[in-house]
Amino acid sequence: SKHNRRDAPPIVDLTVEGMFSRTREVYQNALKRFGPIIGVWRKGRLEYITNEIYAKQVLTTNDLFSFEKANAQILNLNVVLYIPGRSFFKDLVKLISESIDHNLDRIIKSVYPIFERRSRELCLATTRSSDAHTRCSPDFFVETQFTMAEVMVTVIFGKDHATSANIQSVVALTAVFATLTGMQYQNTSRFGRTFPRLYRMITWIRVMAVTVPFELCRSIGPLIWRITGEYARKSGPRATSMATPNEEPSSVLIYACDKYVNPSTMRLNRKDRLWIVVLMLGLLLASVHTTSVVATFVIYELARRPEYLQPLREELKTIVEHDSASGRTGLTLQSLSLATKADSFIREVMRLKGDTLAQVRMSTCDAPLGPYIIPKGCLVIPFSTLVHEDPTVFGADASTFNGFQWVEKSKPAVMAGASHIVFGLGRWACPGRNLAVNEIKLLLFNLIQIATPSLHEGTFEITDAMNTVTVPPRAALSLKALDV
Numbered sequence: 001s002k003h004n005r006r007d008a009p010p011i012v013d014l015t016v017e018g019m020f021s022r023t024r025e026v027y028q029n030a031l032k033r034f035g036p037i038i039g040v041w042r043k044g045r046l047e048y049i050t051n052e053i054y055a056k057q058v059l060t061t062n063d064l065f066s067f068e069k070a071n072a073q074i075l076n077l078n079v080v081l082y083i084p085g086r087s088f089f090k091d092l093v094k095l096i097s098e099s100i101d102h103n104l105d106r107i108i109k110s111v112y113p114i115f116e117r118r119s120r121e122l123c124l125a126t127t128r129s130s131d132a133h134t135r136c137s138p139d140f141f142v143e144t145q146f147t148m149a150e151v152m153v154t155v156i157f158g159k160d161h162a163t164s165a166n167i168q169s170v171v172a173l174t175a176v177f178a179t180l181t182g183m184q185y186q187n188t189s190r191f192g193r194t195f196p197r198l199y200r201m202i203t204w205i206r207v208m209a210v211t212v213p214f215e216l217c218r219s220i221g222p223l224i225w226r227i228t229g230e231y232a233r234k235s236g237p238r239a240t241s242m243a244t245p246n247e248e249p250s251s252v253l254i255y256a257c258d259k260y261v262n263p264s265t266m267r268l269n270r271k272d273r274l275w276i277v278v279l280m281l282g283l284l285l286a287s288v289h290t291t292s293v294v295a296t297f298v299i300y301e302l303a304r305r306p307e308y309l310q311p312l313r314e315e316l317k318t319i320v321e322h323d324s325a326s327g328r329t330g331l332t333l334q335s336l337s338l339a340t341k342a343d344s345f346i347r348e349v350m351r352l353k354g355d356t357l358a359q360v361r362m363s364t365c366d367a368p369l370g371p372y373i374i375p376k377g378c379l380v381i382p383f384s385t386l387v388h389e390d391p392t393v394f395g396a397d398a399s400t401f402n403g404f405q406w407v408e409k410s411k412p413a414v415m416a417g418a419s420h421i422v423f424g425l426g427r428w429a430c431p432g433r434n435l436a437v438n439e440i441k442l443l444l445f446n447l448i449q450i451a452t453p454s455l456h457e458g459t460f461e462i463t464d465a466m467n468t469v470t471v472p473p474r475a476a477l478s479l480k481a482l483d484v
């Protein structure tokens, strides 16, 4: 009944087929026809969708529209909001900012060889592929997931723990994230569309009671428990040495241990160790899958636009660093920051990859928005394509791909704004975006310096029109080795 108040936005009935298969057209038409904010029932939940005009207000007015409540509800993890003395999302932001962003230079140096090796292996696997006709590589998205998983295992736990068992376990765990957020979309399952609440409940139980504990107990969980346990036993001398400004913690996990160690006893208690497990899991879930999806979009887009290859290869030549002692070449944070064309290409791919219902907030009270009141406790979602292809901002050819336009406009891929919300906006904008964009640049450069990507039939297919955030596009990618 709260939705029937006279000052709430109109509620619009959209056909299930239209919502899921022609998401963009159907929602945009409804917003054009019924006004700038509409209520739409989707899978048993009423969501308020806004056009581009209200995107900034919804994403940044934190006292009216809560990021934490919305995302905890979508993931069915409301419990994490009520743990006394802890704040899941805020703790994650702090952890990423202090342990990853501040050490990005060192991190890029340590993960560069991963991209170099995995690109070489992927190219070799493609060339040896039994499918000699198309020479399609093994599933590129899956390969990218393994690369990103190895990177995050190295960053979070240290190089010594980047074993294939741990990497595999992380890939399996991060697939869980896609399932959990997929509950928000659950587009491709007929059962999910017909019985949304039941589907959500069953999926959540399956994921939280079976997959997560199983995968956690298999390798990553015991690893974190062991390292935090050893840290506790050695915490006296280690914590003292960590206090010296010159010595950086060797991994995000050790950084977290330093942060949570009790300064008077110099020990980590069980509650803190458990909290560290939760944070590390959150970090893995947030980082691997989304970055792999965007990286896949970037490589597929480049493969279908070969005119961008040469300028990007030339840019690579100008930025690559040569180590005279070892005779090796490489890329660092400094050289990657000079790769403005690659950066612009990535920004453009993210802008136009077709996100629709992505960033979400929940009204914390009866919240005024434009001419309406959004009832308390409702999900509010700005419609992303309207934001990213707004002709009043981007001009008449707002929807045309122009890969290097951001070079002149000096807008780096990580820069969020009212008309670029791929990484969110405001206080909750993605804290991992600096790492993510650098990872994608490393993947891109390492691939194009040894191979030319192309797509079977020259194009790729969007698998899920409603969800381009956690569902990758489908294509058969070939990599032709440059020296063949």
Ligand code: HEM
Pocket (backbone or CB within 6 Å): 059, 067, 088, 089, 090, 092, 093, 096, 100, 282, 283, 286, 287, 288, 290, 291, 292, 294, 359, 360, 421, 422, 423, 424, 425, 426, 427, 428, 429, 430, 431, 432, 433, 435, 436, 437
């Ligand atoms: C290209 C890859 C990525 C994309 C597109 C992406 C996108 C996003 C978006 C849209 C949000 C929500 C922001 C909002 O609603 O305002 C978010 C939040 C978040 N992202 Fe990312 N992200 C990416 C990579 C990463 C990486 C690599 C990490 C970790 C190193 C990360 C960590 C997080 C965390 C912890 C949050 C939760 C929000 C918070 O606590 O502030 N993300 N991300």
